[in-house]
Amino acid sequence: MMSLGTIGSAAVMLALALSLYAIVAGIAGAVRRDARLQTSARLTALAVFVAATTAIVVMQAALLTDDFSVRYVAEQSRIASPTWVKIVTLWAALEGSVLLWAWLLTAYTAVLAVSAPNTVLRPWALVVMNAVQLFFFSVVAFAANPFIVLASPPLDGPGANPLLQNHWMMAVHPVLMYLGFVGLTVPFAFAMAALITKRPGTEWMRLTRRWTLLGWGFMTAAIISGGWWSYEVLGWGGYWAWDPVENVSLMPWLTATAFLHSIQVQERRRMLKAWNLLLIVLTFSLTLLGTFLIRSGVISSVHAFGDGPVGPFFLAFFVIVTLVSISLVVWRWDQVRDRADLDAVVSREGAFLGVNVLFLAMTFAVLLGTVFPLFVEATTGDRVTVGAPFFDAITLPVWMLVLLLMGVGPLLPWRRAETQTLSRNLLVMAATAVLAFALAFAFGMRRPYPLITIALAGWNLASVALLLAGAIVPRARITGRSLGEVFTRYAYEHKRRVGSMVVHLGVVVIAIGIVGSGGYRVDQQLRLPYGERVAFQGYELEVLRPFSEQAGGRTSAGVEVAVFERGERVTVLNPRINRFGDRQMLVPTPSVRYTLGHDLYLALAGAVDPNQDFVIIRAVQSPLITWIWIGGAIVVFGAGYALTPGDRRLRRRAEATATSGERPADAGAEA
Amino acid sequence: MRARRGFARRRVVYALLGVGVLAFAGFMISQALNTSLVYFILPSEYAQQPSQYQDRRVRLGGLVAPESVRFDDLDLQLTFDVTDGLATYPVRHVGSPPELFRENAGVVIEGRFSENEFVSDNLLIKHSEVYEAPKDGHIDIEALRESLQ
Numbered sequence: 001m002m003s004l005g006t007i008g009s010a011a012v013m014l015a016l017a018l019s020l021y022a023i024v025a026g027i028a029g030a031v032r033r034d035a036r037l038q039t040s041a042r043l044t045a046l047a048v049f050v051a052a053t054t055a056i057v058v059m060q061a062a063l064l065t066d067d068f069s070v071r072y073v074a075e076q077s078r079i080a081s082p083t084w085v086k087i088v089t090l091w092a093a094l095e096g097s098v099l100l101w102a103w104l105l106t107a108y109t110a111v112l113a114v115s116a117p118n119t120v121l122r123p124w125a126l127v128v129m130n131a132v133q134l135f136f137f138s139v140v141a142f143a144a145n146p147f148i149v150l151a152s153p154p155l156d157g158p159g160a161n162p163l164l165q166n167h168w169m170m171a172v173h174p175v176l177m178y179l180g181f182v183g184l185t186v187p188f189a190f191a192m193a194a195l196i197t198k199r200p201g202t203e204w205m206r207l208t209r210r211w212t213l214l215g216w217g218f219m220t221a222a223i224i225s226g227g228w229w230s231y232e233v234l235g236w237g238g239y240w241a242w243d244p245v246e247n248v249s250l251m252p253w254l255t256a257t258a259f260l261h262s263i264q265v266q267e268r269r270r271m272l273k274a275w276n277l278l279l280i281v282l283t284f285s286l287t288l289l290g291t292f293l294i295r296s297g298v299i300s301s302v303h304a305f306g307d308g309p310v311g312p313f314f315l316a317f318f319v320i321v322t323l324v325s326i327s328l329v330v331w332r333w334d335q336v337r338d339r340a341d342l343d344a345v346v347s348r349e350g351a352f353l354g355v356n357v358l359f360l361a362m363t364f365a366v367l368l369g370t371v372f373p374l375f376v377e378a379t380t381g382d383r384v385t386v387g388a389p390f391f392d393a394i395t396l397p398v399w400m401l402v403l404l405l406m407g408v409g410p411l412l413p414w415r416r417a418e419t420q421t422l423s424r425n426l427l428v429m430a431a432t433a434v435l436a437f438a439l440a441f442a443f444g445m446r447r448p449y450p451l452i453t454i455a456l457a458g459w460n461l462a463s464v465a466l467l468l469a470g471a472i473v474p475r476a477r478i479t480g481r482s483l484g485e486v487f488t489r490y491a492y493e494h495k496r497r498v499g500s501m502v503v504h505l506g507v508v509v510i511a512i513g514i515v516g517s518g519g520y521r522v523d524q525q526l527r528l529p530y531g532e533r534v535a536f537q538g539y540e541l542e543v544l545r546p547f548s549e550q551a552g553g554r555t556s557a558g559v560e561v562a563v564f565e566r567g568e569r570v571t572v573l574n575p576r577i578n579r580f581g582d583r584q585m586l587v588p589t590p591s592v593r594y595t596l597g598h599d600l601y602l603a604l605a606g607a608v609d610p611n612q613d614f615v616i617i618r619a620v621q622s623p624l625i626t627w628i629w630i631g632g633a634i635v636v637f638g639a640g641y642a643l644t645p646g647d648r649r650l651r652r653r654a655e656a657t658a659t660s661g662e663r664p665a666d667a668g669a670e671a
Numbered sequence: 672m673r674a675r676r677g678f679a680r681r682r683v684v685y686a687l688l689g690v691g692v693l694a695f696a697g698f699m700i701s702q703a704l705n706t707s708l709v710y711f712i713l714p715s716e717y718a719q720q721p722s723q724y725q726d727r728r729v730r731l732g733g734l735v736a737p738e739s740v741r742f743d744d745l746d747l748q749l750t751f752d753v754t755d756g757l758a759t760y761p762v763r764h765v766g767s768p769p770e771l772f773r774e775n776a777g778v779v780i781e782g783r784f785s786e787n788e789f790v791s792d793n794l795l796i797k798h799s800e801v802y803e804a805p806k807d808g809h810i811d812i813e814a815l816r817e818s819l820q
Binding site for chain 2: 361365368369372376382383384385386387388389390393394525527577586588604605606607612614616618
């Protein structure tokens with residue numbers, strides 16, 4: 001019988017060969033306008049998906065049956081691990097992650113091959129998708145093959161990285177991240193197809209609008225869940241440390257967010273063609289650069305991904321992708337050049353352009369801070385890290401400007417704003433901002449950034465309220481229906497618009513959470529003698545007893561801490577230290593009491609020593625931190641709402657009015 | 672024609688504005704980088720140029736010197752010496768020793784030198800498979816540096 005490793009390797013090689021065929025057939029079919037070749041390329045996309053799925057199934061089978069003759073299983077899995085850990089071990093290390101990434105890519109390509117409308121762009125977009133796929137399968141086959149068969153398999157393995165199997169969130173976060181990366185590969189592929197076919201109009205972005213939003217939504221969810229994982233696992237009570245691994249996930253998110261806004265300018269005003277193309281190229285290549293930076297070991301990170309053999313592959317692919325796509329833009333410059341010009345800075349497109357510049361500036365600053373240690377080491381030999389203060393100093397003022405523009409932009413009309421309505425709206429928003437500022441001040445906030453953020457939160461809430469009122473009140477007046485009824489109808493008919501309001505609302509909620517937890521957290525080490533109550537921030541903490549437990553290959557040692565509030569016992573927290581199998585590494589696992597006002601976060605600061613009559617606990621109180629996760633959920637819900645399919649009849653009518661409404665503007669620009 | 676000239680003039684204004692914003696941003700970025708660079712050094716490197724790292728946030732790597740560890744569990748003050756074999760400095764850290772903290776363990780501590788004492792607010796244990804703690808008292812500096820990175 002063939003071993004699982006051999007079958008897996010064969011499936012990967014098959015996927016590689018089929019991707020190669022799909023590229024050749026796709027190019028030939030597109031150039032010769034040969035429908036049969038094009039169909040063949042499309043069907044091949046499905047075959048690649050089947051081959052990649054086989055590889056994934058084989059790997060899961062090997063993990064679940066503890067087949068240690070497969071190298072990846074031997075290095076990453078363990079018999080005693082619970083089943084869910086074995087399943088997620090697929091993406092607990094480099095080789096499996098790249099395989100998963102490749103598989104998701106084939107799934108998206110297959111969906112595109114089946115469902116993308118039959119346009120001139122489709123064959124080329126599929127060629128690009130297949131080329132990206134070819135790269136990933138080459139990495140799997142030649143640099144990070146998880147299916148290598150071991151001649152003398154071990155009896156048991158060490159198990160997955162303890163930091164990863166310590167929390168179920170890790171089962172979710174990487175998958176969301178890859179779904180986001182892969183989702184944004186689709187607009188990239190169509191952008192390249194648009195350049196190749198000399199059609200850099202709005203077609204490619206209209207076709208991929210949903211993919212872009214889908215990728216962005218997944219990426220947002222991934223970043224938020226990654227933050228929550230850090231909070232629940234890393235034990236210092238924070239969620240974002242400006243670590244390289246975090247930074248490289250933030251950078252493509254920033255450019256994708258910019259892209260999401262600037263494509264609307266092109267759709268409505270036929271402007272920013274080159275800008276949009278470059279943004280999506282940047283987004284895609286930043287995912288590759290990021291993967292190179294954190295997987296090659298050139299940058300050290302607390303997340304310790306280690307140095308793998310895939311670094312040079314990703315670096316080479318990054319260079320190729322960037323060079324080829326920028327050359328394409330330059331080559332097609334005649335088609336790409338904008339012919340329209342900004343009518344007025346105070347307009348929707350002006351605000352979108354402004355927010356784009358801000359996001360790009362932030363991306364640049366984050367990139368600089370992330371790679372700067374490399375430059376310093378290369379030039380002076382000194383080893384340095386760029387601390388969080390740098391990133392805070394650079395990004396906080398930019399975020400303030402983003403929040404400012406986020407309130408104004410949606411209220412501005414396209415082309416040119418009427419000053420009368422605008423100044424009335426701005427007055428209402430400014431008044432709300434001042435009110436919010438005064439309230440925060442009255443509550444004792446004195447630091448500039450938190451105060452400004454709260455004021456801007458008020459500014460944005462007023463903005464959303466004005467937007468909704470402006471849309472609903474006149475409709476209710478004309479139709480005579482109730483406000484609630486009109487709102488439901490409006491929300492159903494304008495999903496993208498309402499979705500964007502929800503997303504912006506979520507961003508405000510996140511900002512408030514960051515203000516509270518970032519500006520006003522209390523972090524203290526406490527000596528807690530057994531049986532004595534010790535005061536902490538309005539609570540009293542009492543260590544009841546030490547405990548230890550063993551389950552699923554995991555050994556925990558910790559203490560039970562009773563939490564009293566105003567003399568009443570409100571909960572018992574169990575901060576502990578986990579050890580997985582024979583691994584050396586200890587994972588301090590905090591225990592958190594979540595409330596809407598603030599979290600109480602307890603982590604063991606040292607060993608639980610049976611000879612001591614006390615334990616030392618790190619206690620953190622983070623005000624409003626839960627609102628970050630709630631805000632994140634609101635943002636993701638908003639993106640999801642905008643993605644839900646609308647009434648087809650309505651959509652067609654909206655498209656008809658959009659194109660007829662745009663024609664005069666376009667004609668004016670051409671003249 | 673007039674429209675075109677106005678258009679060109681506006682372009683120039685935009686370009687100048689852009690350059691101004693970029694210059695300002697560049698200045699801010701270099702300032703922020705300069706103040707938040709944290710150097711990674713070993714005790715012997717500090718010994719060579721103490722003035723350069725005085726009152727500046729650094730990450731100091733080394734081994735916990737044997738028989739130097741004191742922990743005051745009432746004040747939660749941890750003191751120990753950190754060494755790379757060539758130079759040794761006393762460290763004061765507020766907080767409990769982490770679980771794997773012990774003599775000869777590789778540590779990276781973050782904080783500032785004040786006079787010749789290092790005041791730390793962050794203590795990380797580096798349990799590396801690469802570097803073996805010295806048995807005979809001799810420490811290979813390069814291996815140590817690599818293992819602490």
